[in-house]
Amino acid sequence: MKANINSIALFGTSADPPTLGHQALLRELTKVFPKVITWASDNPDKKHQISLLKRTELLKILVQKISHPKLELVQELSSPRTIHTLKKALELWPEANFSFVIGSDLAVQIPKWLNAESILSKAKIAIVIRDGWPISVKQLDKIKKLGGKVDLLPFKIPRSSSSKFRERPQERLVPSELVPTLLEENLYGLADKRK
Template identity: 85%
Template sequence: MKAEINSIALFGTSADPPTLGHEALLSELTKIFPKVITWASDNPDKKHQLPLLKRTQLLRILVKKISHPKLEIVQELSSPRTIHTLTKALQLWPEASFSFVIGSDLVLEVPKWLNAKSILNKATIAIAMRDGWPISDKQLKEIKKLGGEFNLLPFKIPESSSSKFRERPQEGLVPRELVPFLLEENLYGLADSR
């Protein structure tokens, strides 16, 4: 899969906290897309452990660590609703074509998004396969039924989820560049688990 020249991958994440899985995904996206934009956001279906500001700081550390010219954090795209993010993205890059990047664990949610049909008319869904989260033809048909297009990304994301880290904080689940900040601010109880 090779993206067109004006194609932008949009990846919003709770980043609660960013894990090795986030790092792998962002790095892989830079090999496919000419531009990769990420941001930390509040997911209306999740309870976040840290405030958005702290999660944004953690994501900034990760983006700086990856340090790729195609990757940037554009926090102003952050919104709990994909349609609002897409509206902002269209204002910033009116000539671009967009791929919303989601993990296979979120495919089921796409048809339930606010204004899903409108989103799917303006952006492709790029699906990163996560270990332990297979997707069914039925789920993909639901996206197609709404007029959506999707691409299965040609890589797998390693099994390391933010929720696993929150349940049992372990330094080995997050990029090591995040550890000093996590310890200094005593986030997620990582300092206590040492």
């Protein structure tokens, strides 16, 4: 898959916390898309362990570490509702073709999004298959019936998830650049684990 010159990958994430999987995905996206925009946001279907401000700070550290000219953190896109994010993105980049990047674990939520048909008429859905979360033809059909266009991204992403880290915080699951902040502020109880 090679994106056209006006393509922008939009990757909003809870970043609770950003993991090695987030890092790998952002790097892979820069190989395919001319522009990759990320931000931290609240997911209305999740309970977040630390504040949005702190999650944004962690994601910013990760983006600075990757340090790729195609990758940018644009926190003003953050919204619990995809339709609001898309509206803001259209204001910022009116000529762009957008692809919302999601993990296969979230594909089932798309038909339940607020104004799903409107979103799908204005942006593609780019799905990254996560280990343990296969995507079914039935799920893809539901998205397509709403007018959605789907790209399955052929990336190999390490098996690491924020929820696994929150259950059992381990330094090896997150990019090393995040560890000093996590320890200094004892985020997720990581410093307690070292005692």
